[in-house]
Amino acid sequence: MTVGAPHRVVVIGGGFGGLFALRVLRRAPVEVTVIDRTNHHLFQPLLYQVATGILSAGEIAPPIRDVVRHQPRTTVVLGAVTAIDLTARTVTAHQGDSAHTLPYDSLIVAAGSETSYFGHDHLSRWAPGMKSIDDALELRGRIFGAFEMAEAESDERRRGEWLTFAVVGGGPTGVEMAGQIVELSQRSLQRNFRNFDPRSTRVVLFDGGTSILPTFGPRLAAKTRRDLERLGIEVHLDTLVTDIDDRGVDVRFGDGSTRRFAARTKIWAAGVKASALGRTLAEQSGADLDRNGRVQVLPDCSLPDHPEVFVVGDLMVLDDLPGVAEVAMQSGAHAARVIVRRQAKGGEGPGQPLRYHDLGSMATIARFKGVAKIGRIEIAGFVGWVAWLVVHLTFLTGFKNRVSALGHWTVSFLGRSRSERTITEQQIVARLAIEAQGDAGRTL
Ligand SMILES: Cc1cc2nc3c(=O)[nH]c(=O)nc-3n(C[C@H](O)[C@H](O)[C@H](O)COP(=O)(O)OP(=O)(O)OC[C@H]3O[C@@H](n4cnc5c(N)ncnc54)[C@H](O)[C@@H]3O)c2cc1C
Numbered sequence: 001m002t003v004g005a006p007h008r009v010v011v012i013g014g015g016f017g018g019l020f021a022l023r024v025l026r027r028a029p030v031e032v033t034v035i036d037r038t039n040h041h042l043f044q045p046l047l048y049q050v051a052t053g054i055l056s057a058g059e060i061a062p063p064i065r066d067v068v069r070h071q072p073r074t075t076v077v078l079g080a081v082t083a084i085d086l087t088a089r090t091v092t093a094h095q096g097d098s099a100h101t102l103p104y105d106s107l108i109v110a111a112g113s114e115t116s117y118f119g120h121d122h123l124s125r126w127a128p129g130m131k132s133i134d135d136a137l138e139l140r141g142r143i144f145g146a147f148e149m150a151e152a153e154s155d156e157r158r159r160g161e162w163l164t165f166a167v168v169g170g171g172p173t174g175v176e177m178a179g180q181i182v183e184l185s186q187r188s189l190q191r192n193f194r195n196f197d198p199r200s201t202r203v204v205l206f207d208g209g210t211s212i213l214p215t216f217g218p219r220l221a222a223k224t225r226r227d228l229e230r231l232g233i234e235v236h237l238d239t240l241v242t243d244i245d246d247r248g249v250d251v252r253f254g255d256g257s258t259r260r261f262a263a264r265t266k267i268w269a270a271g272v273k274a275s276a277l278g279r280t281l282a283e284q285s286g287a288d289l290d291r292n293g294r295v296q297v298l299p300d301c302s303l304p305d306h307p308e309v310f311v312v313g314d315l316m317v318l319d320d321l322p323g324v325a326e327v328a329m330q331s332g333a334h335a336a337r338v339i340v341r342r343q344a345k346g347g348e349g350p351g352q353p354l355r356y357h358d359l360g361s362m363a364t365i366a367r368f369k370g371v372a373k374i375g376r377i378e379i380a381g382f383v384g385w386v387a388w389l390v391v392h393l394t395f396l397t398g399f400k401n402r403v404s405a406l407g408h409w410t411v412s413f414l415g416r417s418r419s420e421r422t423i424t425e426q427q428i429v430a431r432l433a434i435e436a437q438g439d440a441g442r443t444l
Contacts, residue, residue: 006031006073007343009336010091010104012081012277014041014064016325017110017313017332019397024336026071030343033102035093037080039063041397042133045325046405048173050136052143052180053188053418055408057133059401067397077102081111081277086284086306106308106339110332111275113314113323116292118271123244125432127166127266130173134431139267140420141427143181146265151193161262163201166249168241169269170207171215172363175224177267178205179366182231187367187416204234204261206241206251208270213371215322215361216378220371223380227365241270272323274315281311290317300351301335307351310335318354325395326359362388367413 007030011018014036025032040061049055068074079093079100084107092101115129128138143165150162163185167178185201192198205212205228211221212228212235228235238254248262274293282289285303288296294317295303301316303309312335313328321327331354338351360374362384370385372378379387389409396402412418 007105007339007347008033008103009106009108009339010035010102011108011110012036012084012091013110013112013313014038014067014076015044015110015112015313016328017112017315018108019064019067020329020332021108021110021312021336022068022071022074024333024340025074028336028340028343030073030106030339032071032074033077033104034064034068034074035077035079035081035091035102036064037078038132039065039078040133041067043396044131045172046392046396047130047133047136048176048180050133050420051130051139051177052184053140053421054180054412055405056420057137059405059408060396061133062398062401084109084277084280084284086281086303086309089308104308106310108310108312108332108335108339109277109281109315110312110328111277111315112328113272113274113292113294115268116271116273117268123241123268126244126246127168127268128431129268130177131272137427138431141423141425142265143184144421144423145428147189147193147198149264151195154195159196160202161247162264163196163198164261164263164265165201165203166261166263166266167203167205167269168207168249168267169271170205170209170212170235170237171269172213172361174205174207174267174269175213175228176364177269178203178228178233179231179364179369182233183366184418186231188412188418190416202234203232204236204249204263206236206239206249208238208240210238212237213363216363216371216373220373220378220380224363224365224371227369231366272314278311278315281309285309288317294323298351299353300338301331301354302338302351310338319356321356324361327356330354330356362391364388 009030009032011034043060046060065076079095081093083092090101115131117123128135146162150159153159165181167174181203185198189198212225213221240252243250250260252258278293278295295311296317297311301310312331314323334354362372364370368382368385370388371380372384372387
């Protein structure tokens with residue numbers, strides 16, 4: 001750093017970790033650059049509501065520029081970080097054909113994770129993941145498109161394929177998706193079709209483990225399973241998905257037997273792996289990676305031998321902390337506080353260890369039905385759903401988005417309709433078309 005020049009902090013990622021770091025740096029005497037490959041901060045826990053027509057994309061994904069508009073010392077760069085040089089202390093980001101290299105004095109890497117198909121990436125062709133606005137809009141196109149195809153189909157068996165939805169993964173995202181597709185078919189789509197009854201929709205949920213929502217404990221897990229089955233969802237645990245194609249899903253049950261489920265719409269909610277930037281950091285610093293590619297950090301979230309580099313959120317491994325939003329928020333804010341404190345002390349000194357406060361986890365099963373685990377307290381049913389509603393409203397970014405989401409929830413949960421049912425051809429085919437073009441099809 002040049003003497004007298006402001007301390008330069010680069011933040012990679014404007015997700016939960018990055019955003020909470022930016023909040024702490026708001027008033028600090030440092031120059032901040034945040035780089036993200038999308039123009040928005042994404043509230044991922046509500047992606048399933050964009051996919052099922054309850055919320056609009058904008059309500060859960062405000063532009064990062066707008067979020068930091070009152071932070072004059074913060075610059076936003078739209079670009080995909082492709083290289084980090086820990087020796088030269090630079091970050092290189094690509095935007096189209098051009099590359100920008102930015103120097104840093106402190107670096108916070110909050111690049112999160114991406115969908116994992118556990119080495120079987122070809123499955124993504126027919127089973128989109130749930131990690132981005134693109135994913136949610138593609139799924140919206142596929143889900144509402146399937147009902148349109150069912151209306152046009154005269155053969156009962158083929159119509160049944162269009163009306164069967166297969167969800168892979170029994171964590172909160174899989175449970176929420178399955179529950180919402182049932183709500184759609186039982187309530188929102190009533191009287192919309194002439195050739196079939198949407199209530200004949202079939203939803204099948206697969207998970208390789210022995211429990212739904214395993215992190216919520218056995219009691220809430222069992223209750224959730226009962227609630228899902230009461231809604232008519234077929235739950236298959238101890239079941240591995242072995243293949244997926246345009247017409248269905250092949251599975252292997254725990255007893256070794258196999259079966260094919262005919263289903264036109266498949267949703268992959270089974271797993272994530274860390275951003276590839278984790279490997280870049282590990283190779284240069286000697287930090288360990290876990291099997292999901294997450295970087296083992298020191299107690300203050302910094303990299304071994306690089307006190308100026310912090311890894312936070314889904315990309316870090318520390319004390320068995322889970323990959324959830326709360327960990328990302330607290331670790332992002334913590335890393336920023338270490339930087340601010342150091343600056344106040346002349347730029348040197350060890351960081352304090354992160355002390356994580358577990359505020360619990362929650363998920364919705366359907367309208368007015370939720371589960372929440374806060375420490376030893378377990379809540380289910382309507383109270384669990386209200387807890388979910390309050391927490392999600394509180395954490396949604398931006399006052400305008402909170403008001404607008406509340407309006408849409410009132411329409412969907414008290415009434416029957418969904419405001420965001422528009423689908424386009426591009427939603428369904430754009431991802432595959434871009435992939436087919438390779439790098440030439442990408443803007444970032
Ligand atoms: C569908 C879904 C539902 C979830 N539900 C819950 C829930 O109910 N409760 C809960 O606590 N957690 C939930 N989570 C997990 C939670 O969203 C994550 O733990 C959290 O988002 C992690 O924050 P992060 O900042 O580490 O990463 P992210 O929020 O993923 O942010 C990473 C950011 O980095 C950017 N980025 C990545 N790579 C690059 C690059 N090379 N160059 C530039 N930018 C890059 C991305 O565009 C993104 O903006 C859910 C996740 C998903 C996907």
